[in-house]
Amino acid sequence: MPDATDNPARNRYEMVVDGVTAFVTYVRQGNHISLMHTEVPPALAxxxxxxxxARSVLDDIRARGLRLTPACEFIAAFIKRNPAYAGLVA
Known part of the structure; x- marks a missing residue:
């Protein structure tokens, strides 16, 4: 599985699998990032x-030393199921 890459021009993390892009949109202000929406196209379901x-995005956020707000329900649920990421939440 490829890692997600940050595309700051589009304010989103992207993961391309079999030519199809899944993504997480965000709003970033300084050292804080709000993850707004996760979309996985039906072809990748x-x-x-x-x-x-989610794991790749959160690992990147951790590596960059950012704090986050999980406004996206999918990301919030992922963090709840994976408490090792809870320390990233502002």
Whole structure:
């Protein structure tokens, strides 16, 4: 599974799988990032892409030393199921 890449021009993290892009949109202000929406196209459904995308995005946020607000319900639920990421939440 590829890692998500930050596309600051589009304010989103992107993961391309089989030529199809899944993404998480965000709003960033300084050292704070709000994750707004996660989208996994139907062509990628049921393959664990959303989970891999969330993990990759949160790992990148951790590596950059950012704090986050999980405004996206999918990301918030992922963090609740994976408490190792709870320390990132502002």
């Amino acid at each position: 049921g393959r664990g892409i959303g989970t891999a995308l």
